[in-house]
Amino acid sequence: xxxxxxxxxxxxxxxxxxxxxxxxxxxxxxxxxxxxxxxxxxxxxxxxxxxxxxxxxxxxxxxxxxxxxxxxxxxxxxxxxxxxxxxxxxxxxxxxxxxxxxxxxxxxxxxxxxxxxxxxxxxxxxxxxxxxxxxxxxxxxxxxxxxxxxxxxxxxxxxxxxxxxxxxxxxxxxxxxxxxxxxxxxxxxxxxxxxxxxxxxxxxxxxxxxxxxxxxxxxxxxxxxxxxxxxxxxxxxxxxxxxxxxxxxxxxxxxxxxxxxxxxxxxxxxxxxxxxxxxxxxxxxxxxxxxxxxxxxxxxxxxxxxxxxxxxxxxxxxxxxxxxxxxxxxxxxxxxxxxxxxxxxxxxxxxxxxxxxxxxxxxxxxxxxxxxxxxxxxxxxxxxxxxxxxxxxxxxxxxxxxxxxxxxxxxxxxxxxxxxxxxxxxxxxxxxxxxxxxxxxxxxxxx
Amino acid sequence: xxxxxxxxxxxxxxxxxxxxxxxxxxxxxxxxxxxxxxxxxxxxxxxxxxxxxxxxxxxxxxxxxxxxxxxxxxxxxxxxxxxxxxxxxxxxxxxxxxxxxxxxxxxxxxxxxxxxxxxxxxxxxxxxxxxxxxxxxxxxxxxxxxxxxxxxxxxxxxxxxxxxxxxxxxxxxxxxxxxxxxxxxxxxxxxxxxxxxxxxxxxxxxxxxxxxxxxxxxxxxxxxxxxxxxxxxxxxxxxxxxxxxxxxxxxxxxxxxxxxxxxxxxxxxxxxxxxxxxxxxxxxxxxxxxxxxxxxxxxxxxxxxxxxxxxxxxxxxxxxxxxxxxxxxxxxxxxxxxxxxxxxxxxxxxxxxxxxxxxxxxxxxxxxxxxxxxxxxxxxxxxxxxxxxxxxxxxxxxxxxxxxxxxxxxxxxxxxxxxxxxxxxxxxxxxxxxxxxxxxxxxxxxx
Numbered sequence: 001x002x003x004x005x006x007x008x009x010x011x012x013x014x015x016x017x018x019x020x021x022x023x024x025x026x027x028x029x030x031x032x033x034x035x036x037x038x039x040x041x042x043x044x045x046x047x048x049x050x051x052x053x054x055x056x057x058x059x060x061x062x063x064x065x066x067x068x069x070x071x072x073x074x075x076x077x078x079x080x081x082x083x084x085x086x087x088x089x090x091x092x093x094x095x096x097x098x099x100x101x102x103x104x105x106x107x108x109x110x111x112x113x114x115x116x117x118x119x120x121x122x123x124x125x126x127x128x129x130x131x132x133x134x135x136x137x138x139x140x141x142x143x144x145x146x147x148x149x150x151x152x153x154x155x156x157x158x159x160x161x162x163x164x165x166x167x168x169x170x171x172x173x174x175x176x177x178x179x180x181x182x183x184x185x186x187x188x189x190x191x192x193x194x195x196x197x198x199x200x201x202x203x204x205x206x207x208x209x210x211x212x213x214x215x216x217x218x219x220x221x222x223x224x225x226x227x228x229x230x231x232x233x234x235x236x237x238x239x240x241x242x243x244x245x246x247x248x249x250x251x252x253x254x255x256x257x258x259x260x261x262x263x264x265x266x267x268x269x270x271x272x273x274x275x276x277x278x279x280x281x282x283x284x285x286x287x288x289x290x291x292x293x294x295x296x297x298x299x300x301x302x303x304x305x306x307x308x309x310x311x312x313x314x315x316x317x318x319x320x321x322x323x324x325x326x327x328x329x330x331x332x333x334x335x336x337x338x339x340x341x342x343x344x345x346x347x348x349x350x351x352x353x354x355x356x357x358x359x360x361x362x363x364x365x366x367x368x369x370x371x372x373x374x375x376x377x378x379x380x381x382x383x384x385x386x387x388x389x390x391x392x393x394x395x396x397x398x399x400x401x402x403x404x405x406x407x408x409x410x411x412x413x414x415x416x417x418x419x420x421x422x423x424x425x426x427x428x429x430x431x432x433x434x435x436x437x438x439x440x441x442x443x444x445x446x447x
Numbered sequence: 448x449x450x451x452x453x454x455x456x457x458x459x460x461x462x463x464x465x466x467x468x469x470x471x472x473x474x475x476x477x478x479x480x481x482x483x484x485x486x487x488x489x490x491x492x493x494x495x496x497x498x499x500x501x502x503x504x505x506x507x508x509x510x511x512x513x514x515x516x517x518x519x520x521x522x523x524x525x526x527x528x529x530x531x532x533x534x535x536x537x538x539x540x541x542x543x544x545x546x547x548x549x550x551x552x553x554x555x556x557x558x559x560x561x562x563x564x565x566x567x568x569x570x571x572x573x574x575x576x577x578x579x580x581x582x583x584x585x586x587x588x589x590x591x592x593x594x595x596x597x598x599x600x601x602x603x604x605x606x607x608x609x610x611x612x613x614x615x616x617x618x619x620x621x622x623x624x625x626x627x628x629x630x631x632x633x634x635x636x637x638x639x640x641x642x643x644x645x646x647x648x649x650x651x652x653x654x655x656x657x658x659x660x661x662x663x664x665x666x667x668x669x670x671x672x673x674x675x676x677x678x679x680x681x682x683x684x685x686x687x688x689x690x691x692x693x694x695x696x697x698x699x700x701x702x703x704x705x706x707x708x709x710x711x712x713x714x715x716x717x718x719x720x721x722x723x724x725x726x727x728x729x730x731x732x733x734x735x736x737x738x739x740x741x742x743x744x745x746x747x748x749x750x751x752x753x754x755x756x757x758x759x760x761x762x763x764x765x766x767x768x769x770x771x772x773x774x775x776x777x778x779x780x781x782x783x784x785x786x787x788x789x790x791x792x793x794x795x796x797x798x799x800x801x802x803x804x805x806x807x808x809x810x811x812x813x814x815x816x817x818x819x820x821x822x823x824x825x826x827x828x829x830x831x832x833x834x835x836x837x838x839x840x841x842x843x844x845x846x847x848x849x850x851x852x853x854x855x856x857x858x859x860x861x862x863x864x865x866x867x868x869x870x871x872x873x874x875x876x877x878x879x880x881x882x883x884x885x886x887x888x889x890x891x892x893x894x
Contacts, residue, residue: 188713191634211636213636253647263716264635272724431885437884439877440878440887
């Protein structure tokens with residue numbers, strides 16, 4: 001996709017959580033204004049995520065919260081968005097009985113730690129009610145005790161994966177103060193009233209109305225009382241929690257305009273959009289490991305110039321020793337440069353270190369071996385360790401969710417020729433990092 | 448993106464227009480019910496496409512209708528959607544003065560033939576009004592005469608590229624009958640009224656309201672009179688054409704529920720979604736050219752089995768002679784199989800034929816050379832025409848929007864080993880076709 005200029009967004013990962021990394025894109029609207037030090041809520045907050053939907057509108061048989069991109073289910077991205085917020089205690093995921101095992105697998109595989117699974121009801125309100133009651137009981141499914149009863153409950157959708165800490169903070173604070181709070185967005189289309197025969201009756205004045213979105217927040221007491229008091233008809237046909245709070249607790253919710261990233265994954269195309277947002281977030285930075293040789297450092301500098309135009313930030317380091325070990329635990333892709341001859345043992349060490357740092361649990365990680373050949377020989381087989389050995393290494397790494405690719409670069413004394421080759425390396429490596437294609441793992445590409 | 452099962456959708460291209468091909472995805476909602484023979488309108492219909500927006504909401508500096516994916520601007524995809532409908536006469540595109548040259552370039556480059564460019568006004572209604580008046584004048588910008596005055600004018604957005612003939616037919620027929628017709632969709636979110644202090648006042652009953660979308664249709668007389676009668680305030684602040692038709696002509700528009708594909712590209716993520724829909728539509732079919740050799744035919748049959756699981760349809764043909772020339776003019780990607788030795792002259796002939804058929808004007812076209820090596824030698828250089836020659840060929844083809852890639856496949860007598868290799872070829876070729884990466888053009892991949 002060609003879109004210029006693209007605003008570079010800051011890498012929004014939390015440096016305090018090396019054992020559970022996961023870059024998360026900040027809003028399309030721009031940089032997050034969050035400052036965690038100032039904006040930590042000091043009362044218990046928990047989350048209810050109803051995830052019992054059937055996904056009819058995506059045109060897929062799999063409910064959309066369980067559709068995957070980059071090897072992970074949508075609901076896991078949403079859980080991650082809450083788990084990385086330090087002041088959120090518990091995330092209650094409400095799923096249909098038939099999806100309980102799948103949900104348990106997802107929690108184990110992606111090492112989610114704050115999640116409790118609760119069985120869903122026959123409607124959205126019954127499911128949310130189950131989640132709220134589970135938070136109040138202080139017991140999990142097996143009867144074990146859990147965190148204290150929350151002061152505020154945030155209700156969200158499993159299919160809105162890009163909610164940000166900043167906005168959750170606003171919702172939580174407003175909910176505590178007012179009893180209820182909800183996200184709103186401007187109306188995208190004009191809303192019209194229709195006659196019973198399917199003709200235009202009148203159109204609404206757009207400025208007076210808003211779309212009600214998620215997340216919403218309630219004090220535990222308000223949402224609990226609302227569900228205690230509401231009717232069977234509300235449980236059956238109602239959709240709007242804010243409405244229940246108003247009707248049964250007299251609580252007028254505070255409405256807060258949310259960012260466009262709160263959008264709901266509804267259609268198949270929305271899955272592609274979500275995937276592209278995640279891919280972009282994962283492709284902002286790469287770390288070039290030069291091994292310290294002068295030639296590799298020169299190449300790294302040339303690449304830094306070339307990728308500048310391609311909207312990627314490159315750091316160059318000699319190795320991952322000492323302070324540079326920090327690159328292992330935050331969101332970097334790797335470009336490993338080697339000069340004439342095998343580099344496989346170094347690459348194996350890099351892969352082992354990345355695995356030890358738990359770097360590829362949430363997203364596939366890209367490692368590109370760039371082999372700089374200084375010989376004049378044109379045959380590929382002489383330039384790099386046996387291609388078959390690299391293919392094997394890449395196949396093994398792929399099982400651990402690390403995508404390894406190779407790029408062959410011929411040193412040239414002709415300046416024009418060399419600059420063209422470096423530009424090709426920049427294009428190829430940034431395409432490999434951005435596209436993260438599993439079918440091309442282990443390939444040796446020619447710059 | 449992993450989504451199973453994906454409904455295969457029929458290739459929705461028009462066989463009557465070989466000189467101007469262009470696959471167009473049928474709706475996400477499923478197969479189009481259109482039957483062009485039955486559903487041809489017999490009165491003149493033209494289109495006004497207001498395209499003066501500034502694109503603020505995408506977070507991009509380029510207005511979104513001029514953002515590109517797969518090398519083409521969004522507005523060209525929308526124009527294509529109308530141009531391929533045989534009963535549509537003229538498409539008036541209304542653009543801001545500063546984008547007139549860009550629009551003219553787009554029309555030339557993508558060989559649009561039904562388009563007239565008209566300068567925009569300061570608001571949406573003024574722009575649409577300019578477009579309607581231009582249709583009435585029967586003259587283009589240079590004073591040349593154009594098609595007759597339309598009976599029905601369809602108004603659409605430049606940023607809704609996936610409108611289908613089927614739905615345009617319904618809008619045109621209803622507009623002729625009722626004077627006005629418009630697309631509606633169910634509300635995605637609850638609509639709420641807010642107090643002036645930002646609190647919930649009440650929520651609307653969702654079943655009574657709809658979102659008003661595009662396209663809309665009007666008889667020329669109704670839309671013309673509406674704009675003649677409306678006030679400066681309507682021109683300045685109004686958004687809804689259906690409302691003007693009701694207020695100034697007493698015409699209650701017929702409302703027709705449209706498919707989800709009518710959605711409006713609003714945010715940056717929507718461009719990614721649109722790109723993925725186009726890429727999927729372009730990746731449904733590939734044609735394997737075997738040259739007739741038994742080995743290549745066996746490989747083609749094995750590939751057909753393997754790609755079945757990958758949701759792609761493969762046809763195998765010996766060459767493009769006679770009746771098989773039809774593959775050149777409709778939407779096929781190509782996999783050219785060669786056995787031991789150079790195949791470059793045949794590939795050059797294929798590229799020349801594709802260029803003569805105008806196949807790569809609207810979308811990049813993929814041609815993959817699969818080289819089946821029967822020798823036991825492992826060195827790559829011996830297996831295929833000099834890699835450098837293929838790189839040169841691919842670079843030249845890329846300038847003509849044809850993306851050439853190579854895949855090397857080693858014949859094996861070991862059945863397991865052979866089946867694994869064929870599966871790898873299937874995975875690699877379908878990934879190349881789907882991802883259409885320009886950075887990887889000219890690469891030789893190893894199956």
